[in-house]
Amino acid sequence: MTSRITATGRAAARSAAAGTVRRATARDAKRLTRLIQASSAYEGPYAPMIAGYRVGPDYIETHRVFLAAAPDGRLLGFYALLLAPPELDLMFVADAAQGLGVGRRLVEHMKGEARDAGVDAVRVVSHPPAEGFYRGVGAERVGTVAANPPAVMWDRPELVIRVGPAETAPAEAGPA
Template sequence: MDLRPARAHEAGLLTELALESKGYWDYDEAFLAACRDELTLIPADVERRRTTVAEEDGRVLGFTTLDGIPPEGALGMMFIAPGAIGRGIGRRLFEHTAAKARRLGFARLTIDADPNAEPFYRAMGAVRIGETPSGSIPGRVLPLMEYVLTPR
């Protein structure tokens, strides 16, 4: 498996991967439809949001975005294809994105985590610092997490 910068023409593919990944948690079609706008990438987003993909045999298995301006940033999106969950791809993408953030001068990243993904982010070393409103579902709150980027 290789990690590489995403390409602008992959924006639609990444949007669909994000929705499929979100669907892994048994959210219904109405919920996923409500999330579509928030999970949509357009070609201009790909470079601006520092998008990285995990690819194997020409197939994109996951991706992350690194948003913001140093020293404060966000792990804006992180999604793994449902059939690839549990293979360590999330860990590799997270560690790669954290290393990139350190190189770029970020001191910390926040994460608006899906509640189902909170245990993963805790395992990576992030801590819950509060809650944040969902950008898709009125009245829903998400765990707000923080990952401090210590020099290595």
């Protein structure tokens, strides 16, 4: 089931990219799984990677999983952040919502979550076609993760997204 977003829906998606991100709940598991299964990024030689893959309620309850939704509730994308060690485990944007800033919004949100958790960098083992996106949001390539047949049949770029230190409030000037 691939959701289609019309011109009106694209405007709603753009507004969602500007701020509607929330913590996923166990009740979102099926929607997240459907988004993964519908991803055209995993067609052809990449299809085996997601065949049978599911995001279960237990995964959502165990990890920091956040989703972006349109004002009408439509799922636009999601990510999962692991903290030990820090890694962006999953990130998907609905095909029809790509190019609207949803992915960038999710990465910025993820960086804030990582920063709040005291993390200064997050590892990303990227789907090869997504490397350009990650580099475009500031990730640096640090290596290559070798194929691991039969689960993964191709080498994958390894990147790092620097998060930076948590911002502190400026000290108030007191009497001299």
